[in-house]
Amino acid sequence: MDKEFFIYVLISCIKILIVFGVIQFMIISMIWIERKVMAHMQVRLGPMRVGPHGLLQPIADGIKLLFKEDIIPERADKLLFVLAPAMSLVPALITFAVIPFGDKVQIFGYSVDLVITDINIGFLYIFAVGSLGIYGIVMAGWASNNKYSLLGGIRASAQMISYELTLGISLIGVIMLTGSLSLVDIVNAQAKLWNIVLQPVGFFIYAISALAEVNRTPFDLPEAESELVAGYHTEYSSMKFAMFFMAEYANMITVSAIAVTFFLGGWQGPFLPPVAWFMIKLSCCLFCFIWLRSTYPRLRYDQLMHLGWKFLLPLSLLNILITGLVMVLKG
């Protein structure tokens, strides 16, 4: 019994390490990919100097940030100021604990689930943890003792509360179809047909809300540089800034992974191994993030609120209603 427990812990630790490492690598490569893709979409070249086609740019950026002076403003709330970057990065990373990225595999006679933990309330876990990220941003805005930071923090909280609602409701359609809150069950249920076919409106709402939830263009009002300098991370420098930066990308990867799990069939797919399918779908979602960023201008604040409350929320409620009706009618 003790031996089994030891092996369980060992396997879990290895899985966590691998997933963590892969996410870190993805964050680093996303920085380069985003700059490159966006540059080419805007008829530019992007980074070209550091390494071939600027491939080493993220490393150069990282080294630069490491050696920057770590400034804490004199009148800032020091504890919250230091805590805030960690508060925004950690929830983004730990959401991955419940996301299945592959089928069961047999390694040395042990059956290993390619998900860190399969908890039966995975859906609730994601939203409980995901909502914590906002605290980091609000704390950063408050602790900086800077009006721009504070405005950015306030905007972020208003925006994320508005859109978390639709984000959650858009996924309920999928939950209704599957009848389970476990993400592994949701992926297994999509073996024949992806949920995006059954829930196109839900996917549409999820995509928009997710974009707003991770504060990306066209919903990047919390860090609108033309009006708020840099929003909540105005006063941050060095590695603390880098952590906010990483948190943004980690959040992007997380919401993309959720989209893949709930709507795009998770790791399901023919021919290629499940992990490869998961990564391909994830990459497509991340590409869409960059694509949207380089295409659309930022929304005005009232437009953002109108879109969230007057359009997306009724639409998502209607989606649930119709899903329920169809389910009842079909038996």
Added chain:
Amino acid sequence: MILPLLKGLILTLKRFFNPYAVVTMRYPEERPKLASRFRGLPELQIGKDGRERCIACGLCARVCPSQCIYVEGATDEATQRRYPKIYELDAFRCIFCGFCEEACPVRAVMLRDTFELSTDHSKAIFDKAQLMDYSRKRNITI
């Protein structure tokens, strides 16, 4: 409302998959294509005899709107020919209008394609030797 949004997405995607759409010029490695009538630094041209063509008439200095040219003439004892003892051009003041080239009766001043002129403030005034050096490097004599 949706259609224009999709149009925008298609446009950016087209740009992304077309590497020839890139307009960035990687300047130091890639040189700009200058027009044949481009006006760069006024250079002192070199005659067939290997000396400057300038006869120090001072017309360029007179016509220069920003007054960046200073000429002091002298007479060559052997050939009795006028030549500029001092010919200075303040590159910081020059507006590259090309009036000096037009005014010159002997085609001694020409604006060619030299445009990388960033220097220290103390080195902004080009003297005769420097201005002739540019022509000498081109290996053109008129």
